[in-house]
Amino acid sequence: MKELSKIIENYLIASNLGWILDYMKLKEACEVVLKPYEYLTFEEFEKGILYLKITDRRKYMEFYYKKLDIIRAINALVGKELVKEIKFK
Secondary structure (H helix, E strand, C coil): CHHHHHHHHHHHHHCCCHHHHHHHHHHHHHHHHHCCCCCEEEEEEECCEEEEEECCHHHHHHHHHHHHHHHHHHHHHHCCCCCCEEEEC
C-alpha cells in the first residue's frame, strides 16, 4: 500500500498537482492541532490563509492570543510554511 501511495504522490508532483498533497497534509494537521479547541473547525484554505469557523464567539480572545502558536504548529506538522494567516468565516 505504501508503494501505491508513493506512486500517486510522485504522479501528482510530476503533474504539478502537488498542492493537493499539501492540502491533504494541511487538513490532517488542522485536525490534530485544533482538537483541543472544540469551538474551531476547518472551513477552507486559500492563498496562505486558513479560514476557520468559530462556534463560540466568547472564546475568540483565547484563540487570538494562541493564533501564532497554532500557525507554527500546523506548519511544523505539514513540513513547510503553508499557513501565513488565520481568519474566521
